[in-house]
Amino acid sequence: MRDHTQLRAFELADELALLVYQVTKNFPKEEQFGLTSQLRRAAVSVASNIVEGCARPTQADYLRFLGIAYGSVREVEYQLSLAKRLGFLRASDVERADSLACETSKVLGGLIRSLRRKP
Numbered sequence: 001m002r003d004h005t006q007l008r009a010f011e012l013a014d015e016l017a018l019l020v021y022q023v024t025k026n027f028p029k030e031e032q033f034g035l036t037s038q039l040r041r042a043a044v045s046v047a048s049n050i051v052e053g054c055a056r057p058t059q060a061d062y063l064r065f066l067g068i069a070y071g072s073v074r075e076v077e078y079q080l081s082l083a084k085r086l087g088f089l090r091a092s093d094v095e096r097a098d099s100l101a102c103e104t105s106k107v108l109g110g111l112i113r114s115l116r117r118k119p
Contacts, residue, residue, distance in 0.1 A: 001055055001056075001057070002054035002055075002062065003054065004050055004055075007050065007054070007111070008107050009050055009066075009069075009107045009108040009111050010047060010050045010051070010054075012100065012103055012104040012107055012108075013046040013050055013069065013073070013104055013108070014047045016043055016046060016047075016073070016076065016097075016100050016101055016104050017040075017043040017044050017046065017047050019043075019096065019097055019100055020039055020040055020043035020076065020097065021040060021043075023089060023093040023096075023097055024036045024039055024083075024088075027083070027088050028088065031088070035079060035082065035083060035086075035088070038079060039076065039079045039080070039083065042072050042073075042075040042076045043072075043076050045068070045069070045072040045075075046069045046073045046076065046104065046108075047069075048069075049065045049066070049068045050065070050066065050069045050108075052065050053065025053066050053068075053069070059115065059118075062115070063112065063115055063116065066108065066111060066115070069108060070105070070108050070109060070112060073104050073105045073108060074105060076101050077098070077101045077102065080094065080097050080098055080101060081098075
């Protein structure tokens with residue numbers, strides 16, 4: 001099995017999950033079961049799927065879970081954009097979260113491409 005703690009993609013995803021929880025703390029109460037919950041679940045899903053993929057025995061399973069994680073990080077990027085346009089996030093929070101989500105997406109995408117090239 002693989003050690004997820006050795007992956008930069010996991011480190012970034014974990015940091016993203018923590019940051020999303022911080023920046024959504026002050027979302028409107030009526031969004032508790034809406035965008036707040038969706039954004040938090042998607043952010044946690046990124047790191048969780050990397051961990052689960054690392055625990056899978058085959059390369060195909062590993063790649064499948066990394067692909068799911070990649071989809072989740074893209075979901076986070078959209079949801080952050082929506083929260084920004086709805087006025088739920090401060091400019092400084094948007095910048096930090098957007099930057100981290102983008103970096104996570106790039107690193108995870110690079111890992112997936114690298115693994116797909118290996119025979």
